[in-house]
Amino acid sequence: xxxxxxxxxxxxxxxxxxxxxxxxxxxxxxxxxxxxxxxxxxxxxxxxxxxxxxxxxxxxxxxxxxxxxxxxxxxxxxxxxxxxxxxxxxxxxxxxxxxxxxxxx
Numbered sequence: 001x002x003x004x005x006x007x008x009x010x011x012x013x014x015x016x017x018x019x020x021x022x023x024x025x026x027x028x029x030x031x032x033x034x035x036x037x038x039x040x041x042x043x044x045x046x047x048x049x050x051x052x053x054x055x056x057x058x059x060x061x062x063x064x065x066x067x068x069x070x071x072x073x074x075x076x077x078x079x080x081x082x083x084x085x086x087x088x089x090x091x092x093x094x095x096x097x098x099x100x101x102x103x104x105x
Contacts, residue, residue: 011038012045015089023092032097039090046083053079 015022015038026032057072 008038008041011035012042015039015093016042016086019089019092022089023096026093026096027100030100032093032100036090036093036097039086039093043083043086043090046079046086050079050083 011022011034015035022035026035053075057076060068060072
């Protein structure tokens with residue numbers, strides 16, 4: 001189980017920080033399915049972070065617009081951009097895994 005989690009975290013980091021490398025490896029080495037799982041895990045973890053984030057932002061008063069409101073807005077915008085980016089990586093890995101089926105022996 002530890003090896004699986006290590007590989008998943010490594011694949012998530014590779015997919016997120018070096019997407020072109022992940023896409024090339026996914027296409028050339030037929031690892032699209034492996035990276036697809038990592039990309040899905042990345043999106044689901046980002047969506048899971050959205051729940052505590054929305055709960056924390058919910059308690060900020062809207063009438064008194066201060067620095068907390070602007071910081072929360074910036075955090076929400078960055079979270080939204082990051083989640084959208086990860087969702088695009090899921091789409092790319094899905095296309096790669098659909099087009100590059102492993103050769104049957």
